[in-house]
Amino acid sequence: xxxxxxxxxxxxxxxxxxxxxxxxxxxxxxxxxxxxxxxxxxxxxxxxxxxxxxxxxxxxxxxxxxxxxxxxxxxxxxxxxxxxxxxxxxxxxxxxxxxxxxxxxxxxxxxxxxxxxxxxxxxxxxxxxxxxxxxxxxxxxxxxxxxxxxxxxxxxxxxxxxxxxxxxxxxxxxxxxxxxxxxxxxxxxxxxxxxxxxxxxxxxxxxxxxxxxxxxxxxxxxxxxxxxxxxxxxxxxxxxxxxxxxxxxxx
Amino acid sequence: xxxxxxxxxxxxxxxxxxxxxxxxxxxxxxxxxxxxxxxxxxxxxxxxxxxxxxxxxxxxxxxxxxxxxxxxxxxxxxxxxxxxxxxxxxxxxxxxxxxxxxxxxxxxxxxxxxxxxxxxxxxxxxxxxxxxxxxxxxxxxxxxxxxxxxxxxxxxxxxxxxxxxxxxxxxxxxxxxxxxxxxxxxxxxxxxxxxxxxxxxxxxxxxxxxxxxxxxxxxxxxxxxxxxxxxxxxxxxxxxxxxxxxxx
Numbered sequence: 001x002x003x004x005x006x007x008x009x010x011x012x013x014x015x016x017x018x019x020x021x022x023x024x025x026x027x028x029x030x031x032x033x034x035x036x037x038x039x040x041x042x043x044x045x046x047x048x049x050x051x052x053x054x055x056x057x058x059x060x061x062x063x064x065x066x067x068x069x070x071x072x073x074x075x076x077x078x079x080x081x082x083x084x085x086x087x088x089x090x091x092x093x094x095x096x097x098x099x100x101x102x103x104x105x106x107x108x109x110x111x112x113x114x115x116x117x118x119x120x121x122x123x124x125x126x127x128x129x130x131x132x133x134x135x136x137x138x139x140x141x142x143x144x145x146x147x148x149x150x151x152x153x154x155x156x157x158x159x160x161x162x163x164x165x166x167x168x169x170x171x172x173x174x175x176x177x178x179x180x181x182x183x184x185x186x187x188x189x190x191x192x193x194x195x196x197x198x199x200x201x202x203x204x205x206x207x208x209x210x211x212x213x214x215x216x217x218x219x220x221x222x223x224x225x226x227x228x229x230x231x232x233x234x235x236x237x238x239x240x241x242x243x244x245x246x247x248x249x250x251x
Numbered sequence: 252x253x254x255x256x257x258x259x260x261x262x263x264x265x266x267x268x269x270x271x272x273x274x275x276x277x278x279x280x281x282x283x284x285x286x287x288x289x290x291x292x293x294x295x296x297x298x299x300x301x302x303x304x305x306x307x308x309x310x311x312x313x314x315x316x317x318x319x320x321x322x323x324x325x326x327x328x329x330x331x332x333x334x335x336x337x338x339x340x341x342x343x344x345x346x347x348x349x350x351x352x353x354x355x356x357x358x359x360x361x362x363x364x365x366x367x368x369x370x371x372x373x374x375x376x377x378x379x380x381x382x383x384x385x386x387x388x389x390x391x392x393x394x395x396x397x398x399x400x401x402x403x404x405x406x407x408x409x410x411x412x413x414x415x416x417x418x419x420x421x422x423x424x425x426x427x428x429x430x431x432x433x434x435x436x437x438x439x440x441x442x443x444x445x446x447x448x449x450x451x452x453x454x455x456x457x458x459x460x461x462x463x464x465x466x467x468x469x470x471x472x473x474x475x476x477x478x479x480x481x482x483x484x485x486x487x488x489x490x491x492x493x494x495x496x497x498x499x
Contacts, residue, residue: 048375077377088368102376105275 001025002047002158002190007056009042016042018214020056026157026190029181029204033196034211035236041162043211044194048082048160049073060158078106081151081189083161083180087143089135089150095122096131099149106154121149125179141172145179152183159184159191165200173197177204198240201225210236266459269381270389283387291353291388291454292395296402298352299345303336303403306344307410310335315420325421329429332411334438341403342442343490346449349399350482353450354457357388358478361461362471370462385458389451396450397443404442441497448493449486456482 002024009017016039024030032040045051047058049065058065060076068076089098099118103109109117122128125145135143144164151159161180165173181204184191195201201208205222212232226246228234238244274280310332318328361384364370373380408430415426460478464470 050371050375074377077375080375082372082375084368084372086367088372090369090372091364091367102378104279105376105378 001061002192003057003059004043004047005057005059007043007046007058008054009039009046009051010054016214017046017053020211020214020216022209022216022219024190024192025207027185027188028191028206029184030190030192030207030209031201031205032192032194032209032211033201033205033236035196038211039214040194040196040211044160044162044192047192048080049077078102078154079157081154081156081159083144083147083151083159083164085163085166087135087140087147089143089146091135094132094134095127095138095146098135098146099153101150102153117153118149121153122146124152124183125149140167141169141176144168144172144176148176148179148183152187152189155187157189159189161191161193161195163195163197164193165195165197170199173199174203180204196236198237198243202243212236262463263456263459266381266462267455269379270385270455270458272379272382274382274386275379279383280387283383284391287387287391288395291356291392292399295349295352295399298348299399299403300406302348303341303345303406304410304413306340307332307336307407307412308414310340310407311411311414311426312418312420325425326429326432328421329411329426330432331429333408333430336404336407337438337442341400341407342445342449343486345399345403346396346446346453346486347483349396349450350453350479350486353392354453354479354482355475357454357457358461358464358475359471361385361458362464362474363468365462365464366467366471381462385455385462388458389454392450392454393447396446400442400446401439404439441493444497445490445493448489452485452489453482456485 004020004022004024007017007020008015020043032043034040042051046053053066063072063076065073065076089095090101093101096115096118099121100114103114103117107114119131122131125148127142127145127149130138130142130146135146138146159180164176164180168176177200180191180193183189193200193204202222202225205225208218208220208222208225209216210218210230210233218228218230218233225233225237226243228237238248311328314328314331314335315325318325318331361370364384370380370384373383411430412423412426415421415423457475457478460474460481461471464474466473
């Protein structure tokens, strides 16, 4: 579980996150949603420790991130899997080497064991027969899948996904969403997905937090989001034609 | 301007501190070291070789055309070609050429990794990205570059020999005598030391610029250009200082 309490972050005196408090539970797809520039990515970067908050606390289980020593942070990072927006696969490594990369650093497994685990992770994300290919030989969807396989390679407790659907067609997007959701349940991970894709939100949003101009204005799930009691959220949701038609009672 | 210079210098040394941390796994470090040796040093052999061959030949012609005085023994042409190659060309000029080739290679590779979040991904896994990516490059360039200097010297002398043989601008025997005359082993050490130092500067400054690249592909281009310009100037300054310290 990840608990965020009264988180504030500003850049050059401009507040970007204002008093954010939220809890992310294991076994669920927790989503951070909001328009571009609302502060979603800044919140995600604070959660994974790439940025330091001005005030407030982030707790992983019962451990406060701000009180962790460098060694503890390093250990925590090994229990975190991240899917970056552009997949961030290593250009110098093949598909299987990408998945084996974290194992090489943080396990004492033999090469055969690492290979076996990497192949298991690749099978989980339905990437079969591409072990020897380089990232630039893969489609966007395949790259995302390999990114997910790498993220779950060390059996993490936490999975962060930054806009997992960006640049993907609707069909592939749904497949990636379902994959994230299934893996979250199967491995009981605390998954946090940063997105503004309404299809994803409706498909896998077990727990949703809506950020508007740095403030967490609404929290709910994919069922209650279509009856929003917050005008800013209603404007955001109604930008999607299907959701607008549902809210306005045309379906 | 002064503030910017001081900030960059401070950041460069902090970067080196991160680079020279103990590698997480020596096995991975050695594998990367071999890869980088191939990418940075072995792949430069052809370029350095071709340039050295031609420069050796040109040096013979230029020196011969400036030493037409019949009182001066022709063997001094061979001697001067050798000294020019050892003292300046094989270390400083080759390093300036490598600043372009090696520097842009390192800077653009690391810069691209930075802007495509590959470095962030490594950091988030708990891997010391500076150590993993940069340490093998710096060690390979620093330790193995003297071999490039020695290769350059050998091929420069061969280039001179080929020109002497082909044109008979001076008697071949005089050239051979000249390149063997007044040999000073310390000059070889001096040249190897300079080459190591310059290649350390090339690899570390290029990596530093790439590591902190920002602003998309244009930013990567800018960081490569900056790395080459800064390294070239610093090589010339270091050349002056090292020469003063070691030869006088």
